[in-house]
Amino acid sequence: MQTLQQLQQRLDQIQEKLESDSFLTNKELGGEIGFYIFDYAPEHELTVREHLDLMAKKLSTRAEITGKRFVSINLFEMVIELLKSRKLLDRAYQMQFEKGDEALFKALKGPLEQNRFAEFIVERADIKNCQFIMLHGLGSVWPIVRGHGLLNALHAKVGNIPTVMFYPGEYDGAALKPFGRIESNNYYRAFKLVP
Secondary structure (H helix, E strand, O other), rough: OOHHHHHHHHHHHHHHHHOOHHOOOOOOOOOOOEEEEEEEEEHHHHHEEEEEEEHHHHHHHHHHHHHOEEEEOOOOOOOHHHHOOHHHHHHHHHHHHHHHHHHHHHOOOOOOHHHHHHHHHHHHHOOOOOOEEEEOOHHOOOOOOOOOHHHHHHHHHOEEEEEEEEEEEEEOOOOEEEEEOOOOOOOOEEOOOOO
């Protein structure tokens, strides 16, 4: 696993990559959809969050000049918003308190099914006029929302809009390994945003 210094070097390359024409136009992808993973050790979650907040502010300021609009989606906040919109949030809290995590997980499988959740994201985040999408906060909603499942569900819904998932774990170019500790047989084809 990488050191904090190595992670910082990778983080410092993100903004330039996101603003590059090759990224925004999906050039050099050999006809593939522009889906990217930025993986990192979960113990560096706070560093990544802080960097994303700062970078989002810079990108927003620059968007006023460049017109390069983006959407930054916190998956945890989106789950809360979906549950509120369906009047399930209070019931979910109550269920977890009374019956535990396992019962809550089982009860939320339907409302938070990956395709439904992807559709909700697309509707709420207003992605139609943006040049790229950033997804983050996955560690806070796992295992209810899984990276590979959400990305698969988003494929048909976002079209050619480049999409980056910030992933607390490891991505080897084919498989996502949540938190770098949990083995997964979930094949996913995406590009590493910054190797």
